[in-house]
Amino acid sequence: MSQSGENLTVRVQAVRWEADSVFSYELRRPDGAPLPPFTAGAHIDLHLGNGFVRSYSLCGDQDEPHRYVVAVNRDANSRGGSSWIHDHLHVGRLLEISPPLNNFALAEDAERSLLIAGGVGITPILSMVRRLSALGRDWTLHLAARTRGQAAFLDELTRLAGDRPDRVRLHVDDENDGELLDLEAVLAEVDDATHVYCCGPLPMLDTFEKAAAGVPAERRHVEYFAAKDAPATEGGFQVELTRSGKTLAVPQGATILDTLLGAGVDVSYSCTEGVCGTCETRVISGVPDHRDLVLTDQEKESNEIMMICCSGSKSARLVLEL
Numbered sequence: 005m006s007q008s009g010e011n012l013t014v015r016v017q018a019v020r021w022e023a024d025s026v027f028s029y030e031l032r033r034p035d036g037a038p039l040p041p042f043t044a045g046a047h048i049d050l051h052l053g054n055g056f057v058r059s060y061s062l063c064g065d066q067d068e069p070h071r072y073v074v075a076v077n078r079d080a081n082s083r084g085g086s087s088w089i090h091d092h093l094h095v096g097r098l099l100e101i102s103p104p105l106n107n108f109a110l111a112e113d114a115e116r117s118l119l120i121a122g123g124v125g126i127t128p129i130l131s132m133v134r135r136l137s138a139l140g141r142d143w144t145l146h147l148a149a150r151t152r153g154q155a156a157f158l159d160e161l162t163r164l165a166g167d168r169p170d171r172v173r174l175h176v177d178d179e180n181d182g183e184l185l186d187l188e189a190v191l192a193e194v195d196d197a198t199h200v201y202c203c204g205p206l207p208m209l210d211t212f213e214k215a216a217a218g219v220p221a222e223r224r225h226v227e228y229f230a231a232k233d234a235p236a237t238e239g240g241f242q243v244e245l246t247r248s249g250k251t252l253a254v255p256q257g258a259t260i261l262d263t264l265l266g267a268g269v270d271v272s273y274s275c276t277e278g279v280c281g282t283c284e285t286r287v288i289s290g291v292p293d294h295r296d297l298v299l300t301d302q303e304k305e306s307n308e309i310m311m312i313c314c315s316g317s318k319s320a321r322l323v324l325e326l
C-alpha cells in the first residue's frame with residue numbers, strides 16, 4: 005500500500021460515455037504539470053462539491069503522467085456520490101483529489117494473470133490489462149455484465165487483446181437466461197503460476213472468495229468497493245493518542261473515527277467503510293479488532309496498523325500514533 009503527498013486540484017478535461025449509466029472522467033492539473041505517479045490497481049479520492057468524498061479506481065495508463073481517468077457508474081441508490089458526479093462534474097470544473105493509493109497491486113512478474121471483473125469493477129482491472137499488455141505478460145480477462153450495454157470499455161479491451169481476442173471473455177447475464185458467470189469453472193483453469201484478481205459487486209466477490217479458496221493468499225487479489233461487515237461500534241475501550249496526548253473513551257454506538265472527529269482530532273478518512281485505506285493508523289500497543297477489507301491477513305495478525313473507521317479494539321486500551 006502506498007500514498008504520498010497532499011491533496012491536489014485537477015480540472016475535468018473530458019467526460020466520455022463508456023456504457024449504460026457509466027461515464028469516464030479525464031482529470032488533469034490546470035497547469036498541465038505531471039500528476040503523482042500511480043501503479044495499476046490504484047484509486048484516488050474525489051472531494052465532491054457537496055462535501056462527500058468518494059474513492060474511484062484509476063483506469064488509465066500508469067505510463068501517462070499527465071492525466072488520471074476514473075469511471076463512474078450512476079448507482080440507482082446513490083446518496084450523493086455517483087449521482088452528484090454525473091449531474092455536476094462537467095468539463096472544465098475544478099476538483100480536489102487525493103494522491104493515488106494502491107490496495108490492489110498487480111504482481112507484474114507473474115507468469116500468468118487471470119482477471120475477473122463484474123460491471124464497473126472493470127476499472128482497476130482495465131489499468132492492470134494495460135500494464136500487463138505493455139509488459140508483454142500472459143493475461144486472460146473474464147468480464148461479466150448484466151446486459152451488453154453495461155459492459156464498459158469493451159472496445160479498448162479488445163484493442164489491448166491484440167491478436168489474441170480470446171483473452172477477453174465477455175459473459176452477459178441477459179444472454180444466458182440470467183445465469184451468472186460460473187466462477188468455479190473460470191477458476192478451474194488456475195495453475196501454480198497464475199495470479200487471480202477479482203473486482204465487482206459483493207455477491208460476485210463472495211462467490212470468488214469461496215471458489216478461489218484453494219489459491220494461496222499471495223496469488224489471490226480482491227478489491228472491494230463496499231463493506232462486507234458492520235463496523236465495530238461496541239465501544240467500551242480507550243484510545244490513547246501519542247501525538248496529541250489525548251486519551252478518549254470510545255462509547256457504544258461509535259467507531260474510533262467517530263470518537264476522534266467528535267473530539268476535534270484531525271484525521272484523514274474517506275470511505276468510512278474499511279475499503280479505501282485512507283484512515284490507516286499505526287498501532288503502538290493494544291489489540292485491534294480488525295473489520296476492514298484492505299489489510300492482508302498477515303498485516304492484521306501483526307497488529308501494527310489498523311483502519312480506524314471500522315475496526316475496534318479487543319483490548320481495554322489502544323495506543324495509536326495520532
Ligand code: FES
Nearest residue numbers: 274276281283313
Ligand atoms: S476511511 Fe476508508 S478504510 Fe477507513
